[in-house]
Amino acid sequence: MFEDIKNLSFEEALQELETIIKKMENGEVKLSDSVSLYERGIALKNHCEEVLKSAKLKIEKIQLKPMENGDTEFETVPFDVK
Secondary structure, X not given: OOHHHHHOOHHHHHHHHHHHHHHHHOOOOOHHHHHHHHHHHHHHHHHHHHHHHHHHXXXXXXXXXXXXXXXXXXXXXXXXXX
């Protein structure tokens, strides 16, 4: 269901989700169509969360690592967002 969502960029999916929310909030959608839009909205939200999760896993930070001889070197470690 909603296979086309997988091909959307984060920005495209977010824009479509915002459009759906506005339509539903403004009462522009028939009740019979609102269930389908709601389901698509949930799928878009999940897609956006997955894209963000994937991006977070790719982010690393560079820090200085002390060496046994007293020098330091650079290393990359996962960036911990708190």
